[in-house]
Amino acid sequence: MIDIGYFSLCTALVFSGYATIVSFAAGRKQDLSLARSGENAALVTCCLLTLAVIVLWHALLTHNFRVQFVAENSDLSMPVFYLITSLWGGQAGSLLFWGWILSLYAVAVIIVYRNRYRDLMPYAVAVISSSSFFYCILHLFSADPFTLLPTIPENGRGLNPLLQQPLMAIHPPLLYLGMVGMVVPFSFAISALLSGNIDATWLRPARRWMLIPWSFLGAGLLLGGKWAYVELGWGGYWGWDPVENSSLMPWLAGTAFLHSIMVQERRGMLKVWNFFLAILCYSLCILGTFITRSGIISSVHAFAESNIGPFFVTFLVIIAVLSAALLYYRLPKLGPENKLESFVSRETAFLLNNWILLGILFAVLWGTLFPLISEAFTGQQITIGPPFFNQVNTPLGLILIFLTGAGPLVAWRKSSTHSLKKHFARPLLFALLSAPIILGAGVNDFYAFVSLTLCCFVVAAIGLEFHTGTLARKRSTGERYFIAMFRLSSKNRRRYGGYITHVALVLLFVGFTGKAFTTETELVLQESETRRVGEYDLTFETLAYGENAGMQSTAAVLSLHLNGERLGTLLPERRYYKAFDQGTTEVSIYSGLLEDFYLILVGWSNDGSAKFQIYINPLVKFVWLGSIVLIFGSIWAMWPTGRDRRVAKVDTQNALNMNKTVESI
């Protein structure tokens, strides 16, 4: 069985190599039958990788501990759910999973665009297949998931206890779907450059296929935050860890891309820049994978150190150099079709948006990599932690949130002073009126005050966009208000989906701002003792112990009251996993509307007393709410409209007709 897995990887290597070469040749000759052959090879690659994944899953489910990966990442006591998710719990398996997702993307693109973008598709398939080829090399020569052990252990080591959490089961696949999927817009960018068809055609597939991984990546990041919040026990959801950073960076670049392509579609400008961003996105994904998996920078997420680093560096350099050369080669054809007409225009707003997004991106990249640079010069290790990132990024984030509201208010081409006044007056007035209320609510931190005021501005600006649009539609159609609003938003999905994600950003920022008001308390409580924490009364009832084969656990039982009303029982817990010699903290959270009561059991003593760490985290709920709205907004924006479907149909029909003509000749 295991041999089948290994053999299918070997065959996948051959097929992906074949798909790359043949598709490239098909692109050069614009030969449809060659292109089909390449596409079929990509489909076969996917089937073979699927087989390999099934074999590994089978090995995990049947506890085949002869396989090193199975022995190191699962054990007999694990439930089926975690046996399945342990596929991505270790280096080799998660890389296989990664390569498999890549091949699935290839298949999806081939199916969706089987009869469209025929001049671009062969190259796109070639680019995706070349990535597949690279991952097959990794599977076979660096991180073989089917390596066998000389002796068969009786039991496996089990899955890392930190990963035995439902959120953690879905967080990695979402991130992978995001990071891997960025290959598609990249492949369309490269195919446009290779084919010389460098008008805005490539942007259409690239936009849709950027939105998909971009949404997955966003969802993955936020779920990761949620996981950190409930599992790591430090009261926060974002720690600027190198691995978090390395998945944030492609997300930022993708956000910049999704905005700047609008300038090209609308005004025929920023062509080079858009190619650059698509290339940057994918390069950052490779860089991120490299950072995560090479163990080069210390991180909570680090996989065991391995020899995988040089492979990724080589791959990254090849991608960067070839793409840059290609872009340079096409430079003469990439002049702008229009000129900017004014400093005050939507175009400029998008440029500013890109400037600030890339500014944040650079700060994050720099902070992540600087410890290596510094160590190379001084020989001394340094740490770049949250204080650095927060100090650098907070002001930039505030500019970003301002632009979120202001950008859509500025007209394309040129906004006159009159139009600016008209559009900005009410949101600004709303923000000015809300400022004293925010101050009155006790917000005394400068950044927090600015942030919340700006959030009010953005909400008013976007609300007005919806409102005026709806009124206009209502006037012309006579529909009722909410129906008009719904139809308006579903007829212009891109625009209003975009606005919804802007609202999500506001919610996220409100949540982030809450961090400024977190309060921490450390308490030692005797049994049955009640102590007041903020407005809450916390009673420590007793300690409870439990043990099973792999794990010892100690939990504290506490009850929480607010103004005499019982809110519930809290059960913070510490666990100790023998096989990993690792403890985990199970936080207990009472989540109110406006703040979370976040309780950690720090330790206990023989006399029955216990020590607790408490965070009262205001507004955290807005982060989770913002996440949901963000996902909703992206789905709204990417959902095909009736018009999209008709365009696709016409494209397909044209392509089919052309094929017939070619065949008849």
Add this chain to the structure above:
Amino acid sequence: MSYSFPLLLFFLAVTNVFSATPAQVKEIAKSLVCLCGTCNRESLSTCLCNHGQSERDRISREIDLGKSTNEIIKDFTDEFGDVVLASPPAEGINLLAWIAPITALLLGAIILRLFIKRRVETPFLSNSRETSSQENPLDDEQHKRLQNELKQFEESE
């Protein structure tokens, strides 16, 4: 007691002696990281591991001895090196950590400014465009025609 981790046991023996407030300790711990080797340089103010706990106790003791924040942090850097600081000191090569993002941002702003300036048309042209497009409100006749066109467009979809 087989249940409790021996690592976690000792804390009560020392906790109650201090006069330094937990808030003071946390404030200092925030600028340091935990170097136990397993928790990946988590902030010393939040790290729950044993090493983190004893390092916080140490800060507490040093506060009791009347040491200033800077002196305490210096004790830590003397012992562990700069790696114990949550963000690098702004001196020597590490000054670059702070300067580079700001420089990049400013550079970006300058490039952007030059780019826009180069691309902006002469005022004369843009004015003539403006009068011919968007900014003019439509008269009633035009408005009606626009609505009809839009309606037809939607129906044709």
